[in-house]
Amino acid sequence: DQQVKQNSPSLSVQEGRISILNCDYTNSMFDYFLWYKKYPAEGPTFLISISSIKDKNEDGRFTVFLNKSAKHLSLHIVPSQPGDSAVYFCAAGGKAAGNKLTFGGGTRVLVKP
């Protein structure tokens, strides 16, 4: 059973518009969530994180929203740029899980010029 799910395998968006990536989780013991970005032939790189005690974290064009009651988080990219075309993974971790990360299946984003 996947504890972290990204139900949209792909997303296409026009340059300048907003990209919204969604992630659902089942384990209420997770303490924090992270988003990673992955380009082809490279390892994933950290993008942004959020603690479970917050409902929003913003870093430049990237904002992560957390809805604990719904066990749902989302990543907003505004405005989207062609260089944002990549695969995005959400991940969840916490002390109860030994601070290991559980990853979702990824969403491939294509930003069209």
Added chain:
Amino acid sequence: DADVTQTPRNRITKTGKRIMLECSQTKGHDRMYWYRQDPGLGLRLIYYSFDVKDINKGEISDGYSVSRQAQAKFSLSLESAIPNQTALYFCATSDALAGGIYEQYFGPGTRLTVT
């Protein structure tokens, strides 16, 4: 220079062969991990190590073994490779950010094909 390096970057091997993937890091982190990535399944944890004397199985450890030779080195072995071990393999290290969030830093990956 990259903080987390993996060798080889690409490898093609035959069924039944033994193969070792190596990972080195210069970040000084105690925690190291091995993942495999398959399309649609994200990153799944194979093994992890929280220090040199600590080795733990992840969710998909069958058919794999690891060795933590030093704080900076963590290798993954496939004793007898099989085709369904064809995947992208990533090594990672981790350290705590402010607020106790453990970010992981990934190597560039090894693409392994078992024929």
